[in-house]
Amino acid sequence: MGFIGKGLFEGMVVTARNFVGSYFDKERLVTVQYPEERVQVPENSRTFPFLVFDKDSDPVASMRCVACKICEVECPPQCIYIVMDRDEKGKPQQRPKVFDIDISVCMQCQICVEVCPFDAIKMDNNYEKSQYGRFDELVEHLPELLKSNEFYNKIKPTEATAVDAKLKADAEKKAKKAAPAAKPAATAAKPAAPAAPKPAPVAAPTAKIAIPDDAPFTPEQRQWLSGYLSTVAASGVAPAAAAPVAGTPAAPATEAPAGNWPWHDPGLGMQRRLDLAKETPIADKLMAAMAQTDCHACGYDCRGYADAIATGAETDLSLCLPGEAETANMLKKLMQEAGKL
Amino acid sequence: MDQVYKVAPQLLKFLSYLLGWLPWIGKPVAGFLSNPPAWFLLAVAIAIPILFVVSVFPGIFAYTTLVERKALGRIQNRIGPNRVGRWGLLQPIADGVKLLTKEDIVPRSADKFVHFLAPVIAVIPSVLLFSVVPVGAGLVPVDLNIGILFAFAISTASVLALFMGGWASRNKFSLLGAMRAVAQVVSYEVPMVLAAVAVVMAAGSLSTLAIAKAQGGGILNVTHWFVFRPWGFVGFILFTIGAMAESARTPFDIPEAESEIIAGYHTEYSGFKFALFQLGEYLASIAMAGITVTMFLGGYNGPGSGPGILGGLISMFWFFAKLGGMIVLTIWIRGTWPRVRVDQLMSFAWKVLLPMSIVNIVAVGMWHYIAIRPIAWVVTTLWLVLWFITLSKLAASENIEKREYRYAS
Amino acid sequence: MEIAFWILSAITVIGAILAITMRNLVHCVLSLILFFLGIAGHYLLLRADFLFAVQVLIYIGAVAVLILFAIMLTRHVTGTEGPREVLGGKWWAGMGTAVIIAGLLWAIIRKDPLAAMLPAGMASTSVTEIGRALVADWLVPFEAMGVLLTAALIGAVVIALEEVIRKR
Amino acid sequence: MEAIEKIKEIAAQAVPAAKIEIINSTPAAQQPALLVDREHIYAVGKFFKEDPRFQMDFCSCVTAVDYLPKADKSGCIEVVYHLYSVAQKQGPIVLKVRAPRELDQCRVPSLTPLWRACEFQEREAYDLYGVKFDGHPDLRRILMWDEFVDHPMRKDYVPPPDYEWEPTPHDDTLQRAVEEGGIMPPTAREELEKAKKK
Amino acid sequence: MIQPLTDAKPYTLTPGSNGVIETQTLEVSIGPQHPSTHGVFRMDCVLDGESVVALKPVMGYLHRNHEQLAERMAWLGSMPYTDRLDYFNSMTNNWAYALAVEKLAGIKVPDRAEYIRVIMAELTRLLNHSCVIGFMLQDLGAWGTPLLYAFRERERILDLYEAVSGSRMMCNYMRFGGVRVNLTDENLATAKDIATRFPRFLDEFEKLLTNNEVLLARTQRVGVLPKELAINAGISGPMARASGVDYDLRKVDKYGVYGRLEFRVPLGDIGDVYDRYYIRVLEMRESIKILQQALRDIPQGPHIAPEVKLRNFKIPPGDGYGRIEGPKGELGFYLVSDEGGKQPYRYHVRPPSFINLTILEDMCVGHKVADVVVILGSVDIVLGEVDR
Secondary structure, eight states: OOSTTHHHHHHHHHHHHHHHHHHHOTTTOOOOOTTTSOOOOOTTOOOSEEEEESOSSOTTTTBSOOOOOHHHHHOTTOOEEEEEEEOTTOOEEEEEEEEEEETTTOOOOOHHHHHOTTSOEEEOOOOOOOOSOSSGGGEEOHHHHEEEHHHHHHHOHHHHHHHHHHHHHHHHHHHHHHHHHTSSHHHHTSOOOTTSOOOOOOOSOOSOOOOOTTSSOOHHHHHHHHHHHHHHHHHTSSGGGGSOOTTOOSSOSOOOOSOOOTTOOTTSOHHHHHHHTTTSOHHHHHHHHSOOOOOOTTSSOHHHHHHHHHHTSOOOOOOOTTTHHHHHHHHHHHHHHTTOO | OHHHHHHHHHHHHHHHHHHTTSSTTHHHHHHHHHSOOHHHHHHHHHHHHHHHHHHHHHHHHHHHHHHHHHHHHHHTTOOOOOSSSGGGTTHHHHHHHHHHHSOOOOOTTSOHHHHHHHHHHHHHHHHHHGGGOOOBTTBOSOOOTTHHHHHHHHHHHHHHHHHHHHHHTTOHHHHHHHHHHHHHHHHHHHHHHHHHHHHHHHHTOSOHHHHHHHTOOSGGGTTTOGGGSHHHHHHHHHHHHHHHHHTTOTTSOGGGOHHHHTTGGGTTOOHHHHHHHHHHHHHHHHHHHHHHHHHTSOTTOOTTOOSHHHHHHHHHHHHHHHHHHHHHHHHHHHHHOOOOOHHHHHHHIIIIIHHHHHHHHHHHHHHHHOOSHHHHHHHHHHHHHHHHHHHHHHHHHHHOOOOOOEEEO | OHHHHHHHHHHHHHHHHHHHHOSSHHHHHHHHHHHHHHHHHHHHHTTOHHHHHHIIIIIIIIIIHHHHHHHHTSSOOOOOSSOOOTTTTTHHHHHHHHHHHHHHHHHHHHHSOHHHHSOTTTTTSHHHHHHHIIIIITHHHHHHHHHHHHHHHHHHHHHHHHHHHHHO | OOOHHHHHHHHHHHSTTOOEEEEOOOTTTOOOEEEEOGGGHHHHHHHHHHOTTTOOOEEEEEEEEEEOOOSSSOOEEEEEEEEEETTTTEEEEEEEEEEOSSTTTOEEEOOTTTOTTHHHHHHHHHHHHOOEEETOTTOOOSSSOTTOOSOTTSTTOOOOSOOBOOSOOOSTHHHHHHHHTOBOOHHHHHHHHHHHHO | OOOOOOSOOOOOOOOSSTTOOOSOOEEEEEOSSOTTSSSSOEEEEEEETTEEEEEEEEOOTTOOOHHHHHHTSOTGGGHHHHHTTSTTOHHHHHHHHHHHHHHHHTOOOOHHHHHHHHHHHHHHHHHHHHHHHHHHHHHHTOTTHHHHHHHHHHHHHHHHHHHHHSOSSOOOOEETTEESSOOOHHHHHHHHHHHHHHHHHHHHHHHHHTTOHHHHHHHTTSSOOOHHHHHHTTOOTHHHHHTTOOOOHHHHTOOTTGGGSOOOEEEOSSOSHHHHHHHHHHHHHHHHHHHHHHHHHOOOSOSBOTTOOSSSOOOOSEEEEEEEEETTEEEEEEEEEOSSOSSEEEEEEEOHHHHHGGGHHHHHTTSBHHHHHHHHHHHOOOHHHHHO
């Protein structure tokens, strides 16, 4: 120790050294002049989610999202809102019609990315999202959300390469599997892989499109949706893409009207759905065991998959991705009960 | 003022020469200026120092804030203001415009008149202080023969503004700030005045100009500065501490301690009234630095300073350079030290500073009566060092202990 | 000079009147400070520089601030609006006192003008003269005053301490 | 630390009147608890704190759990204390005490006199669950504001219609916001009402 | 016996009893908007002059019913919300929650994941302690200089966090059974670099502060917390250890791989603000040691237990309490799983900064108002965690 004031003096030496150091030592002056200078963000850096599509020529058709709503369910702050696209008959298409992310609510946790079975949603690293408004300006809709796979490869090369490799491997596997399974008539017509191009949107223009009553919408949303769909259909925006893309099946075999399946609601729990389907034939029970997202992760919609299993056309019971093991186990159990396994 | 009075006719003649070219009014004005009546000369002689004080020192204030922000930034490894103009040079102007255009908020329950008066009163004493600060050889706005005393008298008046602001705001934090300010300023006045007494004894005059003059000569006009005497060095430190406390600078900024009582007495001020408070505070701080320079750091004396135009300019340079040095010192301290507590502040003033300043006066006496310089050096130094050690031990024993730490087995 | 005198006098008188008529105690003290300032200005007019500085230093810087400090610690500072009734109904007593003092002063000054009482040169070289007078000519009274004030100070501390001790 | 059965035995010997039951945690967690009746929780707590074998001087965590009535059993509010010993570096002993869900009967003795650590945590349990702790020195709301009426962590709590408008129309909250007068920008309200009329 | 209790009585702040205070006291509400309450926190102080005679902490301004949010979503869904509890130390919050869930579900964490967790937790401790000292000095009036030095170093740690987890503060990095992404060699090198660089920063920091007379005078014998009260009031973390309570969960519970790492637990004797400051400095030095060991010993292997599912994660019915030694103290999660077990039936956080506030009044009474903010700063609270 020494005299009183020594510590004070030493402190002043430290600050003086920092004062001088800040002019010469980059280690000491960590500040950057933001708008002119930017720090390179690390590859892992995440801000808000975006949706990946594969082909620049047709982002909507080539988007990977199948509107399975897993992210919507899992999102902790519930900032995602998805409406599945449907054709004029109310048959679900494999893509979202509405995909909104409220970035004022989103907390950038990337749980949606982790739970997505299709690698369709990824995290962006653009942090400059300030807007002049508090409300609609902060909701991102499908057009803003869609980003190309190239973009994804650009911002996160390592991760995107791995994802691409995985998708390719999956597609090949699916293709291999589909080939031997092509014998039964019912499956042959079904789409082969989730990565394959999606069915084209609505074909013939119709005057009025009614949203089925059991669709998971509030009356208001339903009203709006049907109005919107009608106008879209009437104005003939969609039909251009009506020509079938290679591999696109004709309408699925089960053309039963999309209705009268009270359990067809992803919001219900498994038990509740099975209860609703208690007195129905085995196909309906099987259907009720599924996740009801019509996500086509299995290659069918829920109805189709159930019918396929019931008829024996499909033997793999673990294809329902959104339902995961819960559905798989239940399917197994139901099949056992029905004595088909 | 006397000096200005002497040069005023020349100045006016020069001005008349310049204005003579103007059409219409040029001739009569030039005639008037080249041969001015006595009252006009007097008015000019009064006006010039006033204009000088009112224009130069607020300018220094404005750029002090910029330098402070820049320096604090660099001390804290930041860049500091750099958006308005190159190196942020226009920042003070932007600040001024911002403060001028801000809404002036007066609390509903405030004492409106006193609330309004306080910032005004805050500025007046601070400006008046500059009237006795010699800025160059023989250049002092008013050479009062009680210059130092005048400065102290005026600076105490500034506490009134703090009190009025704090009391009229009807805010508890303001009131606490005002109470702290009053207690602090009143107690630090004492050691400060006593530290100045030492200088006055040595210089034999209360006039600031005379004190500055007394420190001239020696090698390069430097060696006779009072700070290079044992008593002067101690006095310098005492006075600097006192001045910092008086103008509420860190580490004595407890009247406006932002982490404790928001902003103290000016919590409820906004816009230009707030700016006036800041102006008054900074001006007082700068003026106190100027007086410190005058009393201890040789004032305007420095290599090359002296009478005449060139010497005068050099002396002004030295004065402002030293003033800048003092300002930088306060900024540096502000960037380094924590704030003391209000009771520690008081006990420091009364238990350390006051005895030390009295001891210092005795040291000046010794210096005066011991004719042989080397002996005087040794004796006064010993005397001061002994007292310093004793007092610091006493002060430290109250608050500070050395600790050892153990580890769990 | 004449004008300055009148202005300062007006300030002084107005300050004095306000100091006793204001409702709000703080306003009273602020008016008192105005009054002190006026007096200080008069000193300056009389070329008594030292006295001016002392007036400002002690009366404004210390006395008034002390009063304010004391007021700040009390509860009821503000009264109702409007001027206060000084002395109640006994205004005549005040007037009488004022008249008597004015008369006495007039009588004294008339008999023996102040200018004549001052030693020559006193007014200009104030500091040195005062200093010499205090520590040479009038050393003993000066020191006695010092001792007296110190004793008063200690007494005040003792009284205050007693309060503190009693509280504990 | 002894096995929970042993601890229960010791505690039962020390406070003979107390009714003590063992409640199991999840199989993996291995933190069985002692359910003590309301009348004797204080005595049992005091015993664990002072007994040299346990010296549970550190009350780590206090909280309440709301069990709604089910078909087979009635509901209750359960207050859980996690006790540890700093002196002997052992623990936890988990004490549970149950009170009826009805607000006027929902009271248990406070353990704040034993452990200061309970002071704020019991206040929190009171605030969020409405458990009144008898003998608590300063039982006020702590997280909710003083004027708040209900106890928001109860399982049957219904939040008031002070919904702040949130742009994503992903559920019926938006509908509710319109009907119940939640906070939303006027433009949004107009649009919604227009859509409703349509 | 159940004593009848009158309803929650409105509290009054009349201090003392039998006329101890005679002069007029001043009731000052420090906060909720105040520069040094570290957020929206309020202290109702009764002042006698400048001395505090009574003080009541008032909180809840940031209350968002975190627990109920968690009870309405799946187990994983709360993980990002734990980041927001103590937003300085999201890594340790993640760990505490993951640890509690793993305890309930009986998940075995792979070795590498445990080491990664230790590295992240100790980095968090460095970050938190240095910043807390900075904030405390800010409260002491040092104009943010120590704080910004601490921020300068924190920047490097946050850069590592971003490179690893994708986010600087809201890491959301731990998962049940491990961590979300594996550490690359590059990340490990950065961590090593931080571990070698940090002692130099600490030396500079100490030179600036430890012997500073103003700091010593302001902090010694201020806000003394006696050992017995510290234990009884459930005080944990550096605050308890500054009072001499030998209780470090890293040593007591030996969770993770702390049992394999060598470090010491510094203890103070007096329990004043200075002790709390210096214990943190010493803890940082120990943390660096742990970091170096962990970086040396980290094995190769999986970073997450492969059997743990991301979605439809279920826990058998029952309850359990898991806790870790967070930088601020014992951070625990009490979880109850119901039938079904897809989401927590009860989710309770034991926040250290909330419980450490219990004795705020005891520490502050008798000191000056300027000390109150310093004592509060030395308690080290984050309002996100206090109010939840």
